[in-house]
Amino acid sequence: MTSGSARADRISGGNGFVEFDADVLVLGGGPAGTWAAISAAEHGARVVLADKGFCGTSGATAAAGTGVWYVDTDSAKREAAMANREAMGGYLQDRRWMARVLDRTYKNSNRLAEWGYPYPTDDSGKRQLNSLQGPEYMRLMRKRTKQAGVTILDQSPALELLVDDGGSVAGATGVRRQKQDNWIARAKSVVIATGGCAFLSKTLGSNVLTGDGYLMAAEIGADFSGMEFSNPYAIAPAFGTVTKTLFYGWATFTYEDGSVVPGASSKGGRSAIARALTEGPVYALLDKADTETRAAMRASQPNFFLPLDRTGIDPFTQRFPITLRLEGTIRGTGGLRITDDSCATSVAGLYAAGDAATRELICGGFTGGGSHNAAWAMSSGYWAGAGAADYAQQSSLKRASSVLRAGTVGLRSGRNRSIGPAALTKAVQNEVFPYDINYFREANRLHASLQRLDALWRDVSDAEAADSTNMLHARESAAMLATARWMYRSALARTETRGMHRREDFPRQDERQQHHITTGGLQEVWARSTVNATLSEAAE
Amino acid sequence: MIEVVDSETCTSCNICVNVCPTNVFDETDGVPVIARQDDCQTCFLCELYCPDDALFVAPHADGPQSIDLLALKQSGIFGSYRRAVGWTEETKEARGLDRSYLLFGN
Numbered sequence: 001m002t003s004g005s006a007r008a009d010r011i012s013g014g015n016g017f018v019e020f021d022a023d024v025l026v027l028g029g030g031p032a033g034t035w036a037a038i039s040a041a042e043h044g045a046r047v048v049l050a051d052k053g054f055c056g057t058s059g060a061t062a063a064a065g066t067g068v069w070y071v072d073t074d075s076a077k078r079e080a081a082m083a084n085r086e087a088m089g090g091y092l093q094d095r096r097w098m099a100r101v102l103d104r105t106y107k108n109s110n111r112l113a114e115w116g117y118p119y120p121t122d123d124s125g126k127r128q129l130n131s132l133q134g135p136e137y138m139r140l141m142r143k144r145t146k147q148a149g150v151t152i153l154d155q156s157p158a159l160e161l162l163v164d165d166g167g168s169v170a171g172a173t174g175v176r177r178q179k180q181d182n183w184i185a186r187a188k189s190v191v192i193a194t195g196g197c198a199f200l201s202k203t204l205g206s207n208v209l210t211g212d213g214y215l216m217a218a219e220i221g222a223d224f225s226g227m228e229f230s231n232p233y234a235i236a237p238a239f240g241t242v243t244k245t246l247f248y249g250w251a252t253f254t255y256e257d258g259s260v261v262p263g264a265s266s267k268g269g270r271s272a273i274a275r276a277l278t279e280g281p282v283y284a285l286l287d288k289a290d291t292e293t294r295a296a297m298r299a300s301q302p303n304f305f306l307p308l309d310r311t312g313i314d315p316f317t318q319r320f321p322i323t324l325r326l327e328g329t330i331r332g333t334g335g336l337r338i339t340d341d342s343c344a345t346s347v348a349g350l351y352a353a354g355d356a357a358t359r360e361l362i363c364g365g366f367t368g369g370g371s372h373n374a375a376w377a378m379s380s381g382y383w384a385g386a387g388a389a390d391y392a393q394q395s396s397l398k399r400a401s402s403v404l405r406a407g408t409v410g411l412r413s414g415r416n417r418s419i420g421p422a423a424l425t426k427a428v429q430n431e432v433f434p435y436d437i438n439y440f441r442e443a444n445r446l447h448a449s450l451q452r453l454d455a456l457w458r459d460v461s462d463a464e465a466a467d468s469t470n471m472l473h474a475r476e477s478a479a480m481l482a483t484a485r486w487m488y489r490s491a492l493a494r495t496e497t498r499g500m501h502r503r504e505d506f507p508r509q510d511e512r513q514q515h516h517i518t519t520g521g522l523q524e525v526w527a528r529s530t531v532n533a534t535l536s537e538a539a540e
Numbered sequence: 541m542i543e544v545v546d547s548e549t550c551t552s553c554n555i556c557v558n559v560c561p562t563n564v565f566d567e568t569d570g571v572p573v574i575a576r577q578d579d580c581q582t583c584f585l586c587e588l589y590c591p592d593d594a595l596f597v598a599p600h601a602d603g604p605q606s607i608d609l610l611a612l613k614q615s616g617i618f619g620s621y622r623r624a625v626g627w628t629e630e631t632k633e634a635r636g637l638d639r640s641y642l643l644f645g646n
Contacts, residue, residue, distance in 0.1 A: 053561030062561070063583035067644060118636040131640035135588055135625060155563060177563055202601045207581035208561050241582040241601045246643060296639035302624035306584055307599035310617065 008046040008151045008185075016181045020151065022048040023392035024385070025171055025187035027158050027213055029055025030062065031374065032354020033193035034141035035108065035381030036388070040191070041148040043389035048185045049150050050174060052157035052194075052472075053208050056142035059195050060330050060355070061134045061377070063205030064244075065301050066370030068378075069362075070109050070130040071102050078102055085372075089333075089364020090498035091514055092226075097361035100341075104379035112137070115144055131300070132374065134205070156183055157472050160407025161190065161216045161350075168395075169220060169349040170403040175472065186403065188392035189349040191384045192217050192336060196329035196355035197483045199432050200425060203234050203325040204241045204303075211329075213356045214486075215479035217336055220406045222345045223520035225358040225530075226334035227483075228490035228501045229365040231438045233274065233324035234331070235266060235284070240307035243325060245369055247297055247304055250289040254319060256281050267368070271502075274324055274435045283319035326433055329483070331367055332500065333359040334490070337518060342387025343380050349391055353377070353384035360516060365499015408522065409482075410474040414462040421466075421473035427456055428480045432487070441491050442504040450488040454525075456481055461523065486519045486527075493517050493527040541580040543607045544596035546618070547571045556586040556595060577604060584621055593619030 008022035024040040026033050029051030037049040051058050071081045082098045109129045113119055117140055119127050145152060158174035162184075173184040194213030198206040214224070234243035248266035253273060255261060261282060263272035276282045289297065294316055298305065305315075313320045329335055336345050336352035338361065343351050354377040363372045405411075410419050431449045432438050460481065466474035494517055496510035497503050519527040542564055545556070550571040557565040557572050561583065566575035571594075574580075582601040587593075596612060598605045612618070619628070626634030 053563065054559045057559050057583070057585040057589070058561040063581075063585055065638070065640065067640060120636050120638045120641070122641060128638075128641040130644065131638050133625065133635075133638055135585065135627075136635060154558065178557070178567075202581055205561070205581065205583045207579070237599070239601065240599045242599075293643065296642045299634070299637040300640045300643065302621060303584060305624075306621060309620075310599045 007149050008048045018176070018181065018183050020048050020183065020185040022046050022151070022171075022185055022187040024189050024191065024388045025050070025185045026191045026193055026385070027172060028059070028193035028195060028354070028356065029142070029145075029152065030059030030193065030195055030354060031138070031141065031377035032356070032381035032384075033191070034138075034145045035378050036191045036193055036351075036353050036385035037145050037150040038148045039382045039385030040389040041150055043386045045389035045392055047150040048153065048187065049145060050153040050156045050158055050172070050183065050185065052212070054154045055145065055152050056138050058208050060205045060209060061132075061370070061374065062138040064134045064303065064370070066132050066134060066374045068105065068109060068130050068132055069102065069371045069375035070105055073106065086364070088366045088499070090366065090509060092360050092364035092499070092516065094361045101362050101375050101379045104382055105375040108378040108382060112140070115140060153183055158212065158216065159471065159475055160405050160411060161220055162186070162403040163220055163406045164403055167220070167348070169347060172216070173405065175468075177472065188395045189351065189388035191351045191353055191388050192345070192356045193353045193381060193384070194356050196332065196335065197480060198328040198330050199326060199429055199480050201326040201328070201433065202241045203236065203243050203327050203330070206327070206330055209330060209355070210476040211479035211483040212476060214336065215409075215475070215482050216407070217345065217347070217350060217352070218482060218520060218522055219408050220347050220350065222347045222350060223337050223518050224334060224486055225337040225516050225518050226360040226365065226490070227329070227486040227519050228494045228517055229334050229360070229499050230329045230332035230487040231441070232327045232331040232500055233270065233439060234327050235270070235273070235322050236325050237307045238281070238321035238323040239311070241325075242304055242307050243327070244301055244304045247286065247301070248284060250286045250293065251284040252287050254283045254285070270324070271439065273322070274439050277324060278435060281321050284315070284322045285319040286315045289316060326438070328432070330355055331369070331373065333363045333365060333367055334487070335359065341383065342390070343384035344387055349395070351384040351388045353380040365501055409461050409478040410463060410466050410471065412465055414464045416459055416463045418464040418466045418470070419460050419474040419477060421470055421477045424456065424460065424477035424481060428453070428477065428484050432484050439502075440504050441502060443492065446488050446492050450485065450492070453481060453485050453488065457485065482522060485525045489525045489527040490517045490519045493529065541577055541582055541598060541600065541604060542574050542586060542595065543598045543605060544609060544612070545571050545574060546594040546596070546609070546613070549592045549618070550594040551592050553591065555589050555591065559589045560586055587621050588625065588627055590622070593622065
């Protein structure tokens with residue numbers, strides 16, 4: 001790495017390509033990606049960040065508001081914060097990782113305050129750092145990313161990774177979709193921060209998140225952990241996208257006839273809502289919120305009220321129809337498997353951060369909302385960026401003479417007709433949206449679904465390359481298909497109920513299965529249980 | 541979904557084209573057009589970033605709505621989300637009004 005030029009070099013144009021030479025390439029410009037890019041730059045790397053959309057509005061955080069698992073340094077408070085989620089998460093968390101995430105989140109949140117994030121102060125004058133407004137947070141992160149000297153490529157989805165002849169990751173290539181040309185970034189290490197996958201369910205801000213990074217990483221041999229924890233559904237107005245589950249804690253849920261849905265609640269009673277929705281419409285009324293709470297809701301989450309205000313509904317006095325939207329691995333906890341403290345994956349030079357990575361280390365098999373995920377994004381992003389910068393520095397100074405494109409499905413010549421993205425997306429959604437397949441899981445239904453998904457894969461894996469207008473959506477739909485297969489293969493491997501993974505045929509937690517499920521593969525998808533030894537042994 | 545780019549107030553700055561996370565708009569010689577409405581994820585962020593309050597996102601995620609532009613404009617809804625989050629000069633104190641810490645304990 002040279003200290004003279006802190007910026008990644010743009011090498012050349014022409015032939016429909018712009019080319020960049022970097023130490024670290026970050027894919028994804030949400031919280032994890034921006035923290036990774038800033039951290040890598042601070043560790044001396046020349047960094048390119050490529051976002052499918054716009055770094056600042058992309059991803060599940062930008063459109064929303066999120067709690068943050070921010071806890072004061074008081075050791076008793078931290079102990080309690082770690083302890084009170086362990087049962088919910090099915091005891092799959094790692095205390096050492098929880099402690100280091102709490103520590104890193106504390107430090108990074110205080111940096112946000114220094115950078116000018118407008119944290120509120122409570123009535124006693126104490127600054128409150130346990131919540132972030134998405135638009136505000138991500139606008140600030142974009143600014144800081146640029147100030148760190150990172151080259152940002154907006155509207156530039158990556159389509160595939162590059163590898164060198166030794167199998168190490170060597171960058172990525174993609175399209176600049178508003179310029180009708182392509183980009184290629186050579187890099188010594190790559191951070192996958194492309195978020196989770198919610199299958200275009202329109203849960204708020206999530207349609208950018210189609211598992212693209214999973215697919216690209218799997219194509220160079222990376223594997224996954226916890227993909228069975230992929231079935232959270234969030235409450236939203238039936239017609240809308242705004243999912244703010246917290247506020248439904250003040251709701252009463254009713255059937256069409258006005259009678260209360262038994263057992264229905266936002267926390268611990270969402271399955272009752274799902275069952276009721278299979279029979280007919282369900283309504284919510286936020287009648288348990290007192291005047292003070294209502295005012296706090298308005299001030300804290302203006303976006304919650306958008307769909308309601310704009311349809312003339314007062315949610316405190318008028319009930320409104322609700323639905324459940326699948327959040328997949330955004331609030332699910334599965335993702336790319338992490339192999340050490342720097343958030344390295346199982347592939348040399350490839351790092352993972354945020355929702356793209358497994359969050360089992362701090363959440364186990366369950367998260368209630370953004371809180372832990374937001375803490376994980378800023379912590380894992382910070383570590384992955386530093387790790388990727390160190391890796392780049394240590395790797396050979398001479399650049400690999402030849403790099404290969406590692407992409408497969410949808411990008412090469414094949415015998416079958418090219419992927420129809422809309423039809424394939426619909427076919428995948430038909431397997432992952434239904435409550436009776438994904439929410440309430442059972443061996444026969446999972447098997448049947450997985451067989452249909454495998455058949456789809458056999459078809460598209462030998463598809464002719466999509467044309468340039470369809471290529472991105474073709475790759476997205478293939479990524480969603482691959483994600484669904486890892487989910488259900490893992491769900492079949494966990495023959496118990498733990499965390500958010502609930503099996504009707506195995507309704508109890510089985511102490512012999514207090515382990516992680518690793519999955520991977522594209523042509524043949526596999527899953528196996530793993531003891532979490534590498535993680536416990538890794539040194540801080 | 542995004543329903544309106546109001547040609548009366550739009551200044552063709554094309555910020556919405558740049559910031560839309562799902563690339564819904566296309567630049568033109570005049571005001572941007574909603575070129576791929578089906579790709580809209582109803583995140584309302586284009587409204588927040590529009591400095592001229594020329595955009596309207598209907599809250600309905602699953603299909604286009606019929607819009608009465610005149611009535612909408614009279615209702616004062618244009619720019620209402622931007623004002624609510626404090627991204628206008630007149631409402632900037634709202635940026636620090638997050639009271640989530642009062643709600644998390646529920």
